[in-house]
Amino acid sequence: DAKTTQPPSMDCAEGxxxxxxxxxxxxxxxxxxxxxxxIHSQGPQYIIHGLKxxxxxxxxxxxxxxxxxxxxxxxxxxxxxxxxxxxxxxxTSGSARQLTFGSGTQLTVLP
Amino acid sequence: NxxxxxxxxxxxxxxxxxxxxxxxxxxxxxxxxxxxxxxGMGLRLIYYSASEGTTDKGxxxxxxxxxxxxxxxxxxxxxxxxxxxxxxxxxxxxxxxGGPLEQFFGPGTRLTVL
Numbered sequence: 001d002a003k004t005t006q007p008p009s010m011d012c013a014e015g016x017x018x019x020x021x022x023x024x025x026x027x028x029x030x031x032x033x034x035x036x037x038x039i040h041s042q043g044p045q046y047i048i049h050g051l052k053x054x055x056x057x058x059x060x061x062x063x064x065x066x067x068x069x070x071x072x073x074x075x076x077x078x079x080x081x082x083x084x085x086x087x088x089x090x091x092t093s094g095s096a097r098q099l100t101f102g103s104g105t106q107l108t109v110l111p
Numbered sequence: 112n113x114x115x116x117x118x119x120x121x122x123x124x125x126x127x128x129x130x131x132x133x134x135x136x137x138x139x140x141x142x143x144x145x146x147x148x149x150x151g152m153g154l155r156l157i158y159y160s161a162s163e164g165t166t167d168k169g170x171x172x173x174x175x176x177x178x179x180x181x182x183x184x185x186x187x188x189x190x191x192x193x194x195x196x197x198x199x200x201x202x203x204x205x206x207x208x209g210g211p212l213e214q215f216f217g218p219g220t221r222l223t224v225l
Binding site (some may be wrong): 032034041043049089091092099100101102103104 | 148
């Protein structure tokens with residue numbers, strides 16, 4: 001599985017968009033990009049995933065660059081409840097289904 | 112649906128004691144997982160069960176055993192607890208073949224070994 005690099009921390013004002021970057025320069029053609037988050041003391045929560053195209057769901061949008069070497073998770077209107085550690089994970093869909101969590105990005109939404 | 116449930120929520124053990132962490136899911140998922148999370152760290156996989164009747168080691172299996180009791184339940188056993196096993200333990204489940212790696216996590220068990 002390709003290695004990912006994320007900034008250790010970011011701040012965002014409440015109501016503004018939060019843009020969380022992830023670098024995965026060694027990603028291969030059949031690897032997906034997944035995003036999870038972990039709110040303090042809780043179990044991680046799945047957010048979104050994508051392969052090549054941009055994806056959107058009720059929680060967030062995922063923008064993947066054309067060369068697939070990086071991606072950005074966008075929370076369009078961040079709230080205080082979005083304060084969490086966000087994990088970017090690259091994984092082949094057909095491989096053994098365990099996830100490898102790195103250290104993620106601590107997003108703090110400020111009032 | 113309760114999703115993924117774990118018992119107990121908190122536990123304190125003395126070095127050398129044994130205990131079993133219980134996990135159950137009601138989503139009819141085939142795959143189940145045990146992770147541990149040390150303070151300030153990401154999650155690390157201990158064991159997983161891709162389907163009922165199978166179990167495999169993850170990244171940090173030493174000192175642990177698992178049992179996939181049935182499709183719903185996956186337990187983690189510490190035979191002789193050590194202070195290095197002080198951690199938060201998360202159980203997770205996912206559907207098997209086909210879909211995305213969407214794993215559903217339980218609330219965690221906070222274990223302290225003295």
